[in-house]
Amino acid sequence: MVQRLLDVKGLKTYFYTDEGVVRAVDGVDLYIGKGETLGVVGESGCGKSVTALSVMRLIPQPPGRIVEGTIGYNGRNLLDLPPAQMRKIRGKEISMIFQEPMTSLNPVFTVGEQIAEAIRLHEGLGRRDAMAKAVEMLKIVHIPNAERRVKEYPHQLSGGMRQRVMIGMALSCSPNLLIADEPTTALDVTIQAQILELLNELKAKLGMAIMLITHDMGVIAETAQRVAVMYGAQIVEEAPVTELFKEPLHPYTQGLLRSIPRIDLAATRKQKLEAIPGTVPTLRGDVKPGCRFAPRCAFAKPVCTEATPPLKEIRTGHKVACVLY
Amino acid sequence: MPEPLLRVRNLKKYFPIRGGLFSREVARVHAVDDVSFDLMAGETLGLVGESGCGKSTTGRAILRLIEPTAGEVSFQGQNVTTLDKRALRALRKEMQIIFQDPYASLNPRMTVGSIIGEALVIHKLAPTRKAREERVAQLLETVGLLPDHLRRYPHEFSGGQRQRIGIARALAVSPKLIIADEPVSALDVSIQAQIINLLEDLQAKFGLTYLFIAHDLSVVEHISTRVAVMYLGKIVEIAPAKELYTNPRHPYTEALLSAVPIPDPTMRRKRILLEGDVPSPINPPSGCRFHTRCALRVPSCSANEQTLKEVAPGHWVACQVRTGVATK
Numbered sequence: 001m002v003q004r005l006l007d008v009k010g011l012k013t014y015f016y017t018d019e020g021v022v023r024a025v026d027g028v029d030l031y032i033g034k035g036e037t038l039g040v041v042g043e044s045g046c047g048k049s050v051t052a053l054s055v056m057r058l059i060p061q062p063p064g065r066i067v068e069g070t071i072g073y074n075g076r077n078l079l080d081l082p083p084a085q086m087r088k089i090r091g092k093e094i095s096m097i098f099q100e101p102m103t104s105l106n107p108v109f110t111v112g113e114q115i116a117e118a119i120r121l122h123e124g125l126g127r128r129d130a131m132a133k134a135v136e137m138l139k140i141v142h143i144p145n146a147e148r149r150v151k152e153y154p155h156q157l158s159g160g161m162r163q164r165v166m167i168g169m170a171l172s173c174s175p176n177l178l179i180a181d182e183p184t185t186a187l188d189v190t191i192q193a194q195i196l197e198l199l200n201e202l203k204a205k206l207g208m209a210i211m212l213i214t215h216d217m218g219v220i221a222e223t224a225q226r227v228a229v230m231y232g233a234q235i236v237e238e239a240p241v242t243e244l245f246k247e248p249l250h251p252y253t254q255g256l257l258r259s260i261p262r263i264d265l266a267a268t269r270k271q272k273l274e275a276i277p278g279t280v281p282t283l284r285g286d287v288k289p290g291c292r293f294a295p296r297c298a299f300a301k302p303v304c305t306e307a308t309p310p311l312k313e314i315r316t317g318h319k320v321a322c323v324l325y
Numbered sequence: 326m327p328e329p330l331l332r333v334r335n336l337k338k339y340f341p342i343r344g345g346l347f348s349r350e351v352a353r354v355h356a357v358d359d360v361s362f363d364l365m366a367g368e369t370l371g372l373v374g375e376s377g378c379g380k381s382t383t384g385r386a387i388l389r390l391i392e393p394t395a396g397e398v399s400f401q402g403q404n405v406t407t408l409d410k411r412a413l414r415a416l417r418k419e420m421q422i423i424f425q426d427p428y429a430s431l432n433p434r435m436t437v438g439s440i441i442g443e444a445l446v447i448h449k450l451a452p453t454r455k456a457r458e459e460r461v462a463q464l465l466e467t468v469g470l471l472p473d474h475l476r477r478y479p480h481e482f483s484g485g486q487r488q489r490i491g492i493a494r495a496l497a498v499s500p501k502l503i504i505a506d507e508p509v510s511a512l513d514v515s516i517q518a519q520i521i522n523l524l525e526d527l528q529a530k531f532g533l534t535y536l537f538i539a540h541d542l543s544v545v546e547h548i549s550t551r552v553a554v555m556y557l558g559k560i561v562e563i564a565p566a567k568e569l570y571t572n573p574r575h576p577y578t579e580a581l582l583s584a585v586p587i588p589d590p591t592m593r594r595k596r597i598l599l600e601g602d603v604p605s606p607i608n609p610p611s612g613c614r615f616h617t618r619c620a621l622r623v624p625s626c627s628a629n630e631q632t633l634k635e636v637a638p639g640h641w642v643a644c645q646v647r648t649g650v651a652t653k
Contacts, residue, residue: 043513144601158602188375189542190599193584197598215514218586241590257588259518261547263570264587272525273547275518279483 004072005177005209006032006055006094011069013047013054016062020285024050026233028069029311032177037203037210039224039241041217041256043280047233048213052179055211056096057086074176092122095170099182101162105154111138112150115169122173137168141198160191167198174206181213196223217260221245226317229253232281232292235311239318249320252276252293291322299324328402329363330534331387331502336360336396338379338386342607355606356382358558360396361633366501369528369535371549371566373542373581375603379558380538384504387536388420389413400502418448421495425507427487431479437465437490438475444497464493467530469523485516492523496531504536509544521548542585546570551639554578557606557614560633564640574642577615613644621646 013025025047032038042048053059054066057078071078073094078086098104106114115137116130125133131150138146141164154162163183170178180199184192200223203210212223220227220241227244229237229252237250248254255276278296290305291297297304303323311321338357341350357379364370372380386393389405398405400420408416424430431440441461442451451457462472468489479487488508495503505524509517521544527533539545545552546566553563554575562575573579580597587594599618604610610617616626623646633641634648642648 043515160602188540188603189584190375190580191602192586193596194598196586197596216586217514217588221588221590221592222586245588245590256515259515260588261518261521261543262588263543263546263582263585264589264592273518273521275522276515277519279485279516280513 003034004031005034005036005074006030006211007070007072008051008055009070009072011051011054011071012067013050013059013064014067015064017284022284023233023287024064024283025054026283026287028230028233028235030228030235030238032209032211034176035203035207035209036226037212037224039220039227040211040213040230041215041220041227042230043215045280045283046230047283048230049181051230052096052181052211052213055179056090056094058090058096088122091118091170091175092173093175094177094179095173095175096179096181097163097166097170097183099185101159101166101186102154104166105162107154110151110153111157111165115150115165115172118169119172133172134168137172138165140171140202141165141168143168159187160194163187163191163195164198167195167202171202171206171208175208177209177211178203179211179213182215183212184219185214185216192219199223217245217257229256233283234292234308234321235319236293236322237320238311243315243318249314249318249325250293250322251297251299251324255296327365330366330401331364331536332397332399333363333383333387334361334397334399336383336386336398337394338382338391339394352607355558355609357386357393358609360555360558360560362553362560362563364502364534364536366534367528367532368550369537369548371545371552372536372538372555373540373545373552374555375540375581377557377603377606378555379606380540380555381506383555384422384506384536384538388417388422388504390422414447418498419500420502420504421498421500423488423491423495423503423505423508426511427484427491428479428511430491431487433479435478436475437461437477437479437482440479440490441465441475441494441497444494448498450498460497461493464497467496467527468493469519483516484512485519488512488520489523492520492527496527499531500533502534502536504538506538507540508537510539510541517544524548542582554581557603557609559614559631559643561615561631561643562641563633564637568637568640572637572640574636574640574647575615575644576619576621576647 008030011025011028015022028051040048055071112134115134119125119130119133135146135150143149143164184195224241227241228235231252237253248257258274276296281292291309294300294304309321309323311319313319314325336357340354340356342352344351360383374380385391387398438461441464442457445451445457451460461475465472465474470489509520537548549566552566552569553560556577562578573582580599583597612627612629613631616622631643633643635641
């Protein structure tokens with residue numbers, strides 16, 4: 001049993017808007033072991049990014065609020081920490097990279113200054129030493145001509161380079177946990193391959209844990225050890241990666257895997273894609289009781305609309321929230 | 326040999342970059358640079374490549390939504406590039422486009438009925454209001470929406486439903502050719518499959534021909550009969566879909582295919598990692614445009630302009646090393 005680095009229990013994050021309450025995260029349990037990569041997969045609006053922002057305590061408040069739950073990190077509940085202490089953890093012990101590397105970098109500072117800022121704040125280094133460390137970080141993320149690039153502004157870099165800068169910044173204080181929210185979604189496929197390779201390399205080198213949020217099952221298969229599938233603000237299935245792909249249990253996971261075209265099966269006979277009917281549920285307003293996938297589920301029974309099925313462990317490490325099991 | 330539905334020859338589109346005192350042209354973006362291909366009736370040609378490779382510009386230049394700089398596009402033997410406005414408008418009935426972003430491509434102030442019915446009015450395809458509404462209702466059913474949706478506005482629909490509206494709008498004039506520009510890339514995974522299946526069903530039902538532009542290689546493989554790979558404004562390889570995916574010959578196609586993450590954790594492939602980024606199309610590399618990142622390059626690659634050569638029936642590759650004509 002690996003030691004749990006992050007242990008989220010019963011997390012509920014709601015947004016109180018003029019049009020009603022949005023239950024963006026509605027009872028999420030998940031954990032990440034030391035040095036482990038947890039993949040969190042789900043479609044837009046399923047609550048995966050809000051889960052990550054809740055862990056970082058970066059939920060804009062108001063309108064958002066963490067209404068219930070605990071976020072255990074190294075034996076402490078992050079939700080109990082005063083802001084000053086949280087600031088010492090955020091960016092140092094837990095850091096985050098985002099989907100859009102252009103909007104998450106400040107356009108009026110050089111990339112070196114932006115990396116050095118975190119180093120000076122958390123490591124207490126002087127300006128000159130922090131800049132030297134920034135150059136070193138750019139080398140670690142394989143940016144050529146690091147000495148020159150460190151003086152450049154974000155607009156002078158390509159998308160892939162910017163994401164490398166973001167990763168360099170996030171790793172500059174050697175975090176225990178890196179939260180990567182769709183880190184390659186905005187990038188081209190050949191650049192995506194470079195970035196995923198880099199993340200895997202750095203994880204092996206630095207021994208950090210990664211929470212990788214994505215909608216791409218391919219990215220999950222190639223990087224995660226364990227996977228949590230989210231649907232409608234809740235986790236519907238959790239399993240080791242090989243098991244999830246070999247034997248998905250939840251009808252949503254099954255449908256998701258069957259609805260993606262498979263390039264690796266190009267040589268075999270063409271089959272029609274099995275689409276999941278209907279649309280992704282809205283999380284705004286009153287939530288009806290029952291399983292949130294039931295309206296789109298081929299196996300739905302009357303009982304499915306009565307109560308939300310709990311996440312049950314069916315086999316060691318394989319949990320599913322479905323009345324079929 | 327049957328006549329192709331669409332024939333594209335030496336299509337070029339350069340965008341000027343203006344600057345300096347009198348906004349003179351200081352440079353040019355070589356967005357599409359000498360692209361040629363044929364599209365046969367009833368087939369789907371997938372056009373793939375990374376962002377900025379010119380695939381969308383190719384699609385738009387074919388329809389003359391942007392004016393091509395040079396080259397010839399003929400549709401059913403008729404030269405599109407020289408048509409005047411009136412004749413072009415008539416031809417638009419035959420060639421339609423579906424856009425990527427279902428949020429930006431529908432006018433939020435118009436009802437679904439008037440969005441889809443607009444083309445019917447312009448092309449005088451429905452003489453009365455009643456006939457128009459009937460046709461719109463029929464189109465909505467065809468794309469899997471309800472006929473009474475025609476009085477609603479775009480904001481009342483989800484992304485997948487909006488893309489269905491966009492498809493219904495394209496179908497309204499009963500076109501022969503549809504250029505689909507990244508039609509599913511803005512959609513969620515579970516919705517993507519719905520739209521891909523719909524496009525396939527419509528093709529079978531109406532005998533449509535598709536030019537399917539996308540960056541997602543898995544989606545393109547699934548829907549296409551043939552696939553063309555673009556890099557920096559040029560087609561580097563074109564082949565029947567199965568052939569291209571199982572036997573890629575251009576080093577760029579190989580790298581592209583090997584970079585696609587496979588949703589199977591037990592598969593471990595050898596990945597070809599490309600060095601660096603795509604060079605700028607303002608000053609594209611000389612000779613073969615891929616030579617700056619290519620593992621196979623020989624010195625003459627930076628000097629010799631590459632042309633497509635047939636290596637197997639219907640399989641064309643623009644690589645002098647792979648086609649065995651490299652000169653040291």
